[in-house]
Amino acid sequence: MPDRILIWGAGAIGGTLGAFLARSGHDVTFVDVVEEHVNALRDPARGVRISGPVDTLRITAPAFMPSELSGTWDQVYLCVKSQHTAAATRALLPHLAAEGYVLSLQNGLCEPLIADIVGTRRVIGAFINFSADWIAPGDILFSNRGAFVLGELDGRISDRLTALHSTIRESFEPAAIVTDSINAYLWGKLGYATFLFAQALGQLGIADCLARPELLPLWCTLGGEVHDVAVAARVGQHGFNGFDPAAFGPAASAADARRSVDAMVAFNRPAAKTHSGIWRDLAIRKRRTEVDFQVLPVVETGAALGIDCPKCRKLVAMIHEIEDGIRPMTDDNLIELMHA
Known part of the structure; x- marks a missing residue:
């Protein structure tokens, strides 16, 4: 039986996933600002066009501005930037059925923010690492597949989680998995995110930036800070797509870190998406990034646990300087960060 799904945020992630779900016969409605x-x-002559090496498709579907929407849904997929989580969740709340759930398809630790508004039992967590870019209205580039993990916040393998998993596997990502430790995947993504934010300081793409041999100490330090905080917080980290958190832990060698970095380079090298969404936010779209919701929480959690994270703290400051127009985006920024 087709699912009835509300996609809140129809950009790179929501637009891509929603298009595939609609193509598979699900009843998809989009909301965007x-x-x-x-x-x-919603234009029958246009719709949303998904292009790129993974697949090409075009679909039309009901689409609304938030103020235009009416009705309720059992499944709401939240796909907005993390800094907009609270506002978007409050806006969608009247459209969430009493026994429905919000699926967070976002970067950062957004699930607790959503739960504070809708209630913990009405949230399912997700970790995603597929690559897509919003190019223009109705035009999205889907550049490569990546990890897709679903999990209840309390670790249960519930009936609704199993049903959601089937929908995602059948319609979008055949390799999607369920987990009893979604927070460990989210903290794994925070570790990898520090590398992507560092890449966004300069001009080289993800693979070329990671491959710079002189930057290995930087990756070791950034990855190590997140690893130490995750362990101290008793959350841990799970790896994905070449990123091995243990390779940056205190027991790891430089060779361990190099193997993980090489694996990340191999994963990113073939992708049509050469630069991170963070880099695009700064260089192309000229807007604020999600650094305060992906890197800053590591610094703040570490401080609460008595762990200093100077490299992550400096990274946050440098990203803000680029956002504020007082620091140019150059590859030398990474050398500065490494030696800070």
Whole structure:
């Protein structure tokens, strides 16, 4: 039986996933705050076009600005930038059925923010690492597949989680998995995210930046800070797509770190998406990044546990300087960060 799904945030992630779900016959409705994009999605002559090496498709579906929407849904997929989580969750709350759930398809530790508004039992967590870029209204590049993990916040393998897993596997990502430790995957993503934020300081793409041999000490330090905080917080980290958190822990060698970095380079090298979404936010879209919701929480959690994270703290400051227009984006920024 087709699912009835509300996609809140129809950009790179929500637009891609929603298009595939709609193609598979699910009843998909989009919500977005960019009027031109909404108009494209619901225009029978346009719709949303997904392009790239993974697949190409075009679909039209009901699409609304938040103020236009009416009705309730049992499944709401939240796909907004992490800094917009609280506002978007409050806006979607009237449209969430009493026994429905919000699936967080976001970067960072957004699930607790959502749970504070809708209630913990009405949230399912997710970790995703597929690559997509919003290019223009109605136009999204889907550049490569990546990890897709689903989990209840309390670790249960519930009936609704199993049903959701089947929907994702059948419609979008055949390799999607369920987990009883979704927070460990989210903290794994925080470790990898520090590398992507560092890449966004310069001009080289993800693979080329990671491959710079002189930067290995930087990756070791950034990965090590997140690893230590995750262990101290009793959450831990799970790896994915070449990123091995243990390779940056205190017991790891430089050779261990090099193997993980090489594996990440191998994963990213073939992708049509050469630069991170963070880099695009800074260089192309000229907007604020999610650094305060991905890297800053590591610094703050570490401070609460008595662990200093100077490299992550400096990374946050440098990203803000680029956002504020007082620091140019150059590859030398990474050398500065490494020696800070």
